[in-house]
Amino acid sequence: MKVIAKSRFVTVAARKLRLIADAVQGKTVEDALTYLRFMPSPSARELAKVVRSASANAENNHQLIASGLKVVGIEIGEGPRLKRQQPQARGRASPLVKHTSLVVVTVEGEA
Numbered sequence: 001m002k003v004i005a006k007s008r009f010v011t012v013a014a015r016k017l018r019l020i021a022d023a024v025q026g027k028t029v030e031d032a033l034t035y036l037r038f039m040p041s042p043s044a045r046e047l048a049k050v051v052r053s054a055s056a057n058a059e060n061n062h063q064l065i066a067s068g069l070k071v072v073g074i075e076i077g078e079g080p081r082l083k084r085q086q087p088q089a090r091g092r093a094s095p096l097v098k099h100t101s102l103v104v105v106t107v108e109g110e111a
Helices: 014-024 029-037 043-062
Strands: 002-010 070-078 082-087 093-098 101-108
Touching: 002 043, 014 029, 014 043, 014 070, 014 101, 029 043, 029 070, 043 070, 043 101
Parallel strands: none
Antiparallel strands: 002 101, 070 101, 082 093
16 A cells, blocks of 8 residues: 655755655665665755655554555655845845755555
8 A cells, every 4th residue: 555745845956855865765664764864965854754754654544564664656846936035246136046845755565
């Protein structure tokens, strides 16, 4: 049975999260969380939260065993951009775009 967890408005660019997601996809949940814990990127913490949430959804809502769960898929999409202005010299302003992401993690296990 497949169980999903979503996280919206993650304040990390999607391309940075995709690099980490590719390394974790296909592993068991325990291995994925261990891998993410020791990654140097701060973006790994955001991805670990969603993997933990998917695991908790599987345990509590669908009565699946946590040790048998596997990360089947991770989809990283672009969220809305926050558009701000950066002050520049001579009273000018230049655009500053802060990217956000949508993270969807799918785990699968046996009932």
